[in-house]
Amino acid sequence: MNKSEFIEQVRGRLIVSCQALPDEPLHGSEIMVRMALAAQQGGAAAIRANSPADIRAIHEAIPLPLIGLDKDGDSGVYITPTLNHAQAVAAAGADVVALDATQRPRPDGSTIESLIPAIKRETGKMVLADVSTLREGLAAQAAGADFVAPTLSGYTDYSPKLDGPDFDLLRALVNQLDVPVIAEGRIHTPAQARQALDFGALAVCVGSAITRPQLITITFAKALE
Numbered sequence: 001m002n003k004s005e006f007i008e009q010v011r012g013r014l015i016v017s018c019q020a021l022p023d024e025p026l027h028g029s030e031i032m033v034r035m036a037l038a039a040q041q042g043g044a045a046a047i048r049a050n051s052p053a054d055i056r057a058i059h060e061a062i063p064l065p066l067i068g069l070d071k072d073g074d075s076g077v078y079i080t081p082t083l084n085h086a087q088a089v090a091a092a093g094a095d096v097v098a099l100d101a102t103q104r105p106r107p108d109g110s111t112i113e114s115l116i117p118a119i120k121r122e123t124g125k126m127v128l129a130d131v132s133t134l135r136e137g138l139a140a141q142a143a144g145a146d147f148v149a150p151t152l153s154g155y156t157d158y159s160p161k162l163d164g165p166d167f168d169l170l171r172a173l174v175n176q177l178d179v180p181v182i183a184e185g186r187i188h189t190p191a192q193a194r195q196a197l198d199f200g201a202l203a204v205c206v207g208s209a210i211t212r213p214q215l216i217t218i219t220f221a222k223a224l225e
Helices: 003-010 029-042 052-061 083-092 112-123 134-143 167-176 190-198 213-223
Strands: 014-018 046-050 066-069 096-100 126-130 147-149 182-184 203-206
Touching: 003 046, 014 029, 014 182, 029 046, 029 052, 046 052, 052 066, 052 083, 066 083, 083 096, 083 112, 096 112, 112 126, 112 134, 126 134, 134 147, 134 167, 147 182, 167 190, 182 190, 190 203
Parallel strands: 014 046, 014 203, 046 066, 066 096, 096 126, 126 147, 182 203
Antiparallel strands: none
16 A cells, blocks of 8 residues: 555544453454444544554454554654664554654663664655654654654653643644644544644544553543543
């Protein structure tokens, strides 16, 4: 799948992030395949998935485009932190490689300026840069990212901590970048998803509000306290 085909597939539509970490009840590739199938039946245009194992299983089961990543660790830069992680994601069947494109130091000492071109050169895949600020989005675009998302706003020490989406950053990215922007990060409701499109996002990626029932349960339980 090339970039123009991916854009036409997801334009104005929903991408569902199907992820479960090892300490979560739904962890496991078989369960994530079923989650992705449910998302497909519900109208998802693409899937975002974590780990080569999950990506490979979903790729073999459903025909939707895949945004793949590989989380390694639980702090700092751990979303596809190195070229090796990106190569594993690509080999598993991802159409787009997502990575942390924040300004924080990477575990192998690489930089976004060197890593994004290397991923594109070595894998031939498109790159989605998850950022937390406009400056990071501009840097990712300059390095060759095909798409940018404000996924990591609130997850770096220097970005605002919000309960909902960082629409200010989304608007800034849309207004100042030439590459398409995918809205992602703490989108809890259909109204917020619709608003993200109205702000100019190419597509909207939703994860926890759809695919992490333990977190959905928390919101209901807290409302009843």
